[in-house]
Amino acid sequence: xxxxxxxNRFTGSDHLPHILLTLINMIFFVLLTSCAQxxxxxxxxxxxxxxxxxxxxxxATTQGDISFSGTQFSCVxxxxxxxxxSSEGGxxxxxxxxxxxxxxxxxxxxxxxxxxxxxxxxxxxxARMHMPQMRPAYTDKSLARAIREGIDSAGTQLNPLxxxxxxPDEDMANLIxxxxxxxxxxDPGVDQSTIYFATVISDxxxxxxxxxxxxxxxxxxxWMNRDTRGDLRNPNFSPHxxxxxxxxxxxxxxxxxxxxxxPQSWQQQLQVYYQQQPVFAIISGQVTGxxxxxxxxxxNMEIPCLFPHTALPEIDKKSAYSVYFNRGLSLExxxxxxxxxxxxADKANIQIxxxxxxxxxxxxxxxxxxxxxKNNNHxxxxxxxxxxxxxxxxxxxxxxxxxxxxxxxxxxxxxYSREVLEWLQDNPxxxxxxxxxxxxxxxxxxxxxxxxxxxxxxxxxxxxxxVQHPRAYRVHxxxxxxxxxxxDKRLQFxxxxxxxxxxxxxxxxxxxxxxxxxxxxxxxEAENALNPGTFPRLSLGPGQRFASKxxxxxxxSADEESGVIAVSDWIIP
Amino acid sequence: xxxxxxxxxxRPRVLVLIILSxxxxxxxTQPIAANKFSSIQNQQNDKPKYYTRTRxxxxxxxxxxxxxxxxxxxxTELLNNDQPVLLQFVFTTCATICPVLSAxxxxxxxxxxxxxxxxxxxxxxxxxxxxxxxxxxxxxxxxKASAQWTLLxxxxxQIARLQRAFNAYYPGNNKMxxxxxxxxxxxxxxxxxxxxxxxxxxxxIEEYQQVVSHSMQ
Numbered sequence: 011x012x013x014x015x016x017x018n019r020f021t022g023s024d025h026l027p028h029i030l031l032t033l034i035n036m037i038f039f040v041l042l043t044s045c046a047q048x049x050x051x052x053x054x055x056x057x058x059x060x061x062x063x064x065x066x067x068x069x070a071t072t073q074g075d076i077s078f079s080g081t082q083f084s085c086v087x088x089x090x091x092x093x094x095x096s097s098e099g100g101x102x103x104x105x106x107x108x109x110x111x112x113x114x115x116x117x118x119x120x121x122x123x124x125x126x127x128x129x130x131x132x133x134x135x136x137a138r139m140h141m142p143q144m145r146p147a148y149t150d151k152s153l154a155r156a157i158r159e160g161i162d163s164a165g166t167q168l169n170p171l172x173x174x175x176x177x178p179d180e181d182m183a184n185l186i187x188x189x190x191x192x193x194x195x196x197d198p199g200v201d202q203s204t205i206y207f208a209t210v211i212s213d214x215x216x217x218x219x220x221x222x223x224x225x226x227x228x229x230x231x232x233w234m235n236r237d238t239r240g241d242l243r244n245p246n247f248s249p250h251x252x253x254x255x256x257x258x259x260x261x262x263x264x265x266x267x268x269x270x271x272x273p274q275s276w277q278q279q280l281q282v283y284y285q286q287q288p289v290f291a292i293i294s295g296q297v298t299g300x301x302x303x304x305x306x307x308x309x310n311m312e313i314p315c316l317f318p319h320t321a322l323p324e325i326d327k328k329s330a331y332s333v334y335f336n337r338g339l340s341l342e343x344x345x346x347x348x349x350x351x352x353x354x355a356d357k358a359n360i361q362i363x364x365x366x367x368x369x370x371x372x373x374x375x376x377x378x379x380x381x382x383x384k385n386n387n388h389x390x391x392x393x394x395x396x397x398x399x400x401x402x403x404x405x406x407x408x409x410x411x412x413x414x415x416x417x418x419x420x421x422x423x424x425x426y427s428r429e430v431l432e433w434l435q436d437n438p439x440x441x442x443x444x445x446x447x448x449x450x451x452x453x454x455x456x457x458x459x460x461x462x463x464x465x466x467x468x469x470x471x472x473x474x475x476x477v478q479h480p481r482a483y484r485v486h487x488x489x490x491x492x493x494x495x496x497x498d499k500r501l502q503f504x505x506x507x508x509x510x511x512x513x514x515x516x517x518x519x520x521x522x523x524x525x526x527x528x529x530x531x532x533x534x535e536a537e538n539a540l541n542p543g544t545f546p547r548l549s550l551g552p553g554q555r556f557a558s559k560x561x562x563x564x565x566x567s568a569d570e571e572s573g574v575i576a577v578s579d580w581i582i583p
Numbered sequence: 584x585x586x587x588x589x590x591x592x593x594r595p596r597v598l599v600l601i602i603l604s605x606x607x608x609x610x611x612t613q614p615i616a617a618n619k620f621s622s623i624q625n626q627q628n629d630k631p632k633y634y635t636r637t638r639x640x641x642x643x644x645x646x647x648x649x650x651x652x653x654x655x656x657x658x659t660e661l662l663n664n665d666q667p668v669l670l671q672f673v674f675t676t677c678a679t680i681c682p683v684l685s686a687x688x689x690x691x692x693x694x695x696x697x698x699x700x701x702x703x704x705x706x707x708x709x710x711x712x713x714x715x716x717x718x719x720x721x722x723x724x725x726x727k728a729s730a731q732w733t734l735l736x737x738x739x740x741q742i743a744r745l746q747r748a749f750n751a752y753y754p755g756n757n758k759m760x761x762x763x764x765x766x767x768x769x770x771x772x773x774x775x776x777x778x779x780x781x782x783x784x785x786x787x788i789e790e791y792q793q794v795v796s797h798s799m800q
Contacts, residue, residue: 074783076686082725083686087678099680099763101781130754132762170633171683171781534759547739551676551710551758559712579738582712 052181053188058091060084062181070173083173085185087552091330092526093192094519096534097125100132101171102139107193107522111148120254120520153189154182196523199290199313205260205516205523206287210280210295210304210318212269222498223294223319224266226505229492231264234513238262258521265289269297276303284311290525291316293512294505300324300370305332314529317508317557319501321449322370329555331525333532335504335545336558339422339447342469343375344583345561346445347382349467350418351389358388363416363441365394365405367424375422375447382583399429406433409440416441427453438462448472448561451574463566467577471561472500472544474576479543503542510540546580634780636790641775644744648707648737651719651728656735658745662768666703667795669695669787670766672751674710675722680763683781687765689726690784691791698788699770699795704732707745709758711736750777767794 052063060068060081069079088103089095093110095103102125104110125131126139145164148156152163157175160168177185199206209227211220238259245256267283269276276297292308295301295318305324308315308331315331321338337344354360364379366372376393383389394409396402402423409416419441423430427450434440438461448470458466473479485506489496496502515531536557537549545558560582564574643662647655662668671688673681688704695702708714714722719734728734736742746752753761767776767790776794778786 072683073687073781073786075785076683076690076783078686082682087682090678096679098677098759099761101679103679130757130760170783171679535757537757537759538755547712549710549712549758551674551713552678553676554713582715 048180048183048187050184050187050191053184053186056177056181056185057085057188057192059086062178063184064178068175068177068181070175072173073170078173088171090526090530090552092522092524092530093189094522094524094527094530096530097129097131097135100135101169102135103171106189108190109194111153111189114146115142115144117142120258121522123254123520124518150183150186153186157182157185193522193524193527197290197312197525198288199525200260200523203261204263206263206265206289207512208265208267208283208289208292210267210269210292210297212273212276212297213271214298215296218497219296219319219501222495222502223296223505225494226489226502227264227294227509229489229494230506230509231262233492234262255517255520258516260516267292273297273299273303277307280304280307284313289313290523291512291528292318294318294508296320301334305329308332312525314525314532316512316532317504319504321447322374323556325555327553327555331529332555333529333536333550334556335548336471336556336561339371339375340378341471341556341559341583342447342561343378343422344382345469345471345563345581346420347379348581348583349563349578350445351382351386354388354418360386360389360418361416362389362391362418362420363394363409364391364420364422365396365402365409366422367402367426368395368397369424371424372422379420396426399426402426402429403433406430406437406440410437415439418443418445420445421450422447423450428455431455434462434466435459438465441465443467445469454566458566460568463568466566468564468574469561470564470574470576471558473546474562474564475573476575477543477546479541481539481541482543485542500544503544507540507542507544507548511536514538514540632780632786634778634782634786637777637779639750639775639777640773641748641750643748646737646741646744648735648741649716651716651723651734653716656733658735661703661705661733663773665770666701667699667770667791668703668705668766668768669791670705670707670749670768672709672746672749672761672764673706674708674758674761675714675718676710677758677761680781684763684765685722685726687782687784687787688732689728691787692727692729692732694784694788695791698792701770702731702791704728706732706734707742708734708736709742709746709753709761711739711742749775765790767791769794769797 049063055061056068060083062068067079067081068084069077070083071077072083085106089106093105093107095105097103122139126136143166145162145166148163156162156168157177160170160172160174162168209223238261241252242256242259246253265283265287267280269279291314292304293316295304297304297320300322301318301320302324304318305315309329313331316333317335320334323334323338324332325337325340350360350362362383364376366376380391380393383391394405396405421430421444423446431450431453432455434444435455435458438459442465444466446466446468448468451468482503485503486496489502494502511532514535515528518531519527533550533552533554537547541548548557550557560580562576562580563578565577567573567575643659645657645659648658650656669688671684673684685706688706708719714736716736719736723732723734743752749764749766751762751764762779763781765778765782765787767778768774776790778790
């Protein structure tokens with residue numbers, strides 16, 4: 011009876027079913043096209059900033075009952091830019107890259123090796139790492155369920171740390187579309203056999219400093235590659251676990267990108283170098299003046315720019331690819347300002363005279379001092395700027411002719427350290443106290459009158475010589491045994507630090523060649539025991555860009571040999 | 584058996600010894616049990632909990648730290664007084680667990696008021712060189728911290744000493760391996776409840792309720 015009715019419907023002259031079918035088809039078509047129109051760019055915005063396509067902040071609940079909205083709990087916080095996840099505080103955050111989400115979970119010990127065996131994690135974490143928790147590949151539907159309800163594609167409840175997001179369908183589609191693009195292939199600068207790096211050096215860099223850095227780098231690359239060759243020669247000889255990592259081995263290739271002429275043309279020069287051979291990261295480097303053109307290039311091209319030797323880094327909170335040892339001259343200025351305010355706290359009137367060179371090396375710290383002091387009613391600050399030696403001399407002369415000797419003189423000599431120090435040598439009683447940047451220590455004249463010595467103070471954002479770090483000895487031995495001439499210890503040790511951090515970073519990311527993943531590793535591990543003793547402490551964290559945060563105020567020691575002595579604690583402005 | 588009975592009743596000294604050893608034994612085992620990890624997950628509550636609780640006594644070293652307003656704070660004055668205290672170690676650039684730790688504080692602020700009004704919340708930065716008082720103020724604003732929530736920074740040595748005092752120092756000298764701890768202390772008490780793991784708002788409120796009511800008994 012039923013069959014009869016049904017067949018009647020389809021064979022009958024009534025057109026209603028056809029119309030219905032057409033309608034259903036249309037709905038499907040609309041649905042399909044709307045899916046096809048999902049916007050990975052908006053998904054990226056949601057992933058990184060927690061912002062919905064409507065412009066509003068995403069809302070979610072974590073730990074069962076903590077509701078929030080906004081960027082604090084956007085995906086990127088835990089899963090990171092790379093999508094490879096993280097491990098923090100005994101919590102393992104699963105990877106959400108496209109290859110991991112849209113494939114069944116596979117067990118790859120090489121990828122888990124660091125988390126399983128090399129991290130200081132509680133037993134709970136180690137136990138979690140040994141629980142495979144297999145699951146099938148996510149579909150769009152099961153992924154949406156995971157994001158909204160915290161249930162994975164195998165039906166298992168995810169850790170309550172994973173927030174349950176309230177996402178409109180459109181935003182969910184955008185997010186999934188973005189996740190399908192996340193870390194799908196290796197970043198440029200690496201192929202099956204080689205990983206390419208560059209360092210940047212501009213003309214006018216002192217030849218000793220240039221050679222010191224390049225020789226350290228070349229030797230490091232040479233020895234890395236020797237080790238790699240040795241390991242690859244016998245790939246199946248693996249008494250322990252080396253064979254599992256053979257897929258990650260690459261020969262390291264170093265290009266030296268020489269920049270010439272006007273800094274405004276540097277970005278274009280870098281572009282040309284990059285087109286010839288893309289690099290995975292830029293390590294170390296020295297330029298005259300500000301590092302900004304290189305940073306802009308690195309940020310635009312999304313290339314890690316790791317620990318250049320610069321006193322003028324670009325301070326930009328949004329930067330994702332540049333890390334520095336410290337804030338350079340602006341840090342030194344902030345430390346001097348803090349020291350002055352602390353030392354003169356009991357005075358109703360603090361008189362400061364500041365003389366600075368019109369180059370960026372003079373203006374950046376002078377601006378920082380002006381900024382700190384402008385709201386301080388107790389401070390009277392007089393500024394003198396100079397463009398060349400003649401003007402500098404006339405400014406200093408003017409100063410020495412002032413009847414009353416200035417109490418505090420802050421000098422930012424830029425490229426004129428030698429000239430400034432020579433003038434001070436001839437006029438040792440120019441001011442009661444003279445503050446100078448650490449760089450001036452490199453230009454000290456042979457004999458400084460003791461009357462001047464006791465008046466001079468320097469900002470010193472490094473470790474003082476009296477402290478020995480355990481790793482310093484090892485780094486020195488490494489350099490000696492490889493025939494590296496140590497002509498500029500700090501520069502060479504810092505270069506070595508950057509290189510070892512990259513080496514350990516690549517070890518950790520195995521063959522997941524993502525620049526973001528490398529950056530995340532560097533942020534995570536910068537404070538491990540690799541500090542060669544050049545700074546009291548080097549440490550980063552997610553989003554931190556400057557590894558060392560303070561400076562000492564130092565004076566010259568009475569005898570010639572012992573260099574400088576700290577007269578303050580480590581000051582963090 | 585008869586011999587045993589005989590021994591117990593004819594030689595009262597044996598009986599006394601047995602009773603004494605039982606009493607002493609219980610006395611010894613009780614504090615040990617209290618210090619042992621008691622997994623909360625196995626308790627009768629309806630929802631599973633993902634943290635462990637222990638009771639501890641800590642000696643807090645005297646030191647002056649700086650709060651989010653740039654003012655000096657004597658840590659012992661802040662922590663040893665007639666206010667109930669809730670304390671966590673966090674850092675502001677921490678991406679995974681600290682936002683959750685602080686969000687638990689943030690979302691519990693109102694409810695805690697109704698239990699015991701004069702509580703003090705304390706978040707201590709374990710990345711003090713990065714987290715200046717200004718940075719802490721921004722962090723406090725992000726979490727809509729009330730006036731009862733103090734955020735502290737200091738020197739690295741001070742913070743390390745404090746972490747050691749609370750047995751919260753991270754291994755490997757790398758803050759990225761720090762663990763999520765929340766410490767609760769009733770007013771005028773030297774006993775702390777140490778919770779390891781991430782809490783829900785409800786977890787924190789219940790634990791706080793327990794700590795406060797315990798002290799009132």
